Amino acid sequence: MDRKIFIPETCRAGFQKREGTFDGKLGYVIYYDAFGKLRKETSWEHWRHKDVEPFDFKNVPTSGFVLNKGIRRFCWSHFGTGRSMIRIYDPRGIEFEVTPENLIGLLMHTDCSKREVQGDLVYAWIGTELMLMPCASEEYEAAKNFTKLQAKKVKASELQEGFTYVTKQEEQLVYLGRHMWHEFEGYYSKKKGRNGAKQHVFCNPEGKDFKYITSIPSKIAAVLSEHCHDQFSNWVEAFLKTPWAAKLVGWKRKPLSDNWWLRDWTDQWGGRSRNEAYVELRGEVYAVNIRMEYPWGYHNPADIKGKPLILCYDIGVKVNKDGSSSYDHRGEERKVEDRSIFFDLFAVYDNGTEQEWRT
Numbered sequence: 001m002d003r004k005i006f007i008p009e010t011c012r013a014g015f016q017k018r019e020g021t022f023d024g025k026l027g028y029v030i031y032y033d034a035f036g037k038l039r040k041e042t043s044w045e046h047w048r049h050k051d052v053e054p055f056d057f058k059n060v061p062t063s064g065f066v067l068n069k070g071i072r073r074f075c076w077s078h079f080g081t082g083r084s085m086i087r088i089y090d091p092r093g094i095e096f097e098v099t100p101e102n103l104i105g106l107l108m109h110t111d112c113s114k115r116e117v118q119g120d121l122v123y124a125w126i127g128t129e130l131m132l133m134p135c136a137s138e139e140y141e142a143a144k145n146f147t148k149l150q151a152k153k154v155k156a157s158e159l160q161e162g163f164t165y166v167t168k169q170e171e172q173l174v175y176l177g178r179h180m181w182h183e184f185e186g187y188y189s190k191k192k193g194r195n196g197a198k199q200h201v202f203c204n205p206e207g208k209d210f211k212y213i214t215s216i217p218s219k220i221a222a223v224l225s226e227h228c229h230d231q232f233s234n235w236v237e238a239f240l241k242t243p244w245a246a247k248l249v250g251w252k253r254k255p256l257s258d259n260w261w262l263r264d265w266t267d268q269w270g271g272r273s274r275n276e277a278y279v280e281l282r283g284e285v286y287a288v289n290i291r292m293e294y295p296w297g298y299h300n301p302a303d304i305k306g307k308p309l310i311l312c313y314d315i316g317v318k319v320n321k322d323g324s325s326s327y328d329h330r331g332e333e334r335k336v337e338d339r340s341i342f343f344d345l346f347a348v349y350d351n352g353t354e355q356e357w358r359t
Helices: 041-047 100-109 138-150 232-240
Strands: 010-017 025-032 055-058 066-072 084-090 094-098 121-126 129-134 164-167 172-185 193-203 211-213 220-225 248-255 275-281 284-293 310-319 325-327 333-336 343-349 354-356
Touching (some): 010 041, 025 041, 025 094, 084 100, 094 129, 100 129, 129 138, 172 232, 193 232
Antiparallel strands (some): 010 025, 010 055, 066 084, 084 094, 121 129, 164 172, 164 220, 172 193, 248 343, 275 284, 275 343, 284 310, 310 325, 310 333, 343 354
16 A cells, blocks of 8 residues: 655754653654645644744755664553654754654664664654655655645646546546536435535546545646546546436335345344345335344354244334435334335436435
């Protein structure tokens, strides 16, 4: 898996007075992102001692880093992670901590003589975690390319249909234009139901994995190809046939297949395997969890052998006609004998497509 590593131009070091360090102080290093915003500043301000002056420094390749010692961060410490850390001294007067995994990565690309790490190193971040990176590594070159992308951006008004773009996460996407995108919002959302809005739609260079992006400058870094892809019109047509591009116009019920019922419902204890289906109650459609149970009171595999299974279900959410869901607080357990009351539910869209529905 490729690691997305960011190498900032400028870092900031804050300090706590601490025994067991070369200069009597331990550093906490944060950085300015590609747009000059200081990241992790809040936690950094809470951590540092205000009577020890912080300072900014350029994150240029630097040699002369020295290993100090290993530290165990117990849960009552200020980090509270319970992790082992390695203290390293930067010749610019900063002693800080990295993970043992980072140290192993350093030693795979550098030598260490009398605790001094040989070669040029830079500060880098994987997500929120600081690491030291050797400049004599392939990963360093990849990180520089990733870092350059973070400072670039494409405006929404600059997008051209059929052109290929690269995101700030180094993903290649073909722009399909602005289209209606309908998306289901469940009962946790303030706007319930299936709602549609015009979105900037993309796909991957194979014409698959359709997606939309709302904030173009924060996601799209640069254009890779300024020629309309020769499959552009086919991919637009394929997108327009997906459920995302269509309005919900109705519902279709299909009986559960024999294979659905032939599955193994039990574990060695006659367990309660749950499988989602749908049922109509009081004129409304509900999602239900179906299970097969042994009679109450049997707890040992030897006791339940040969005993008949009982078909049960619990009521889940109600499926409304517009695709929204709502709780039904009368979700009592029910035992049934006629399994034909259960069905699978499919949404029908105005472009002729159908999609199996899952709440």
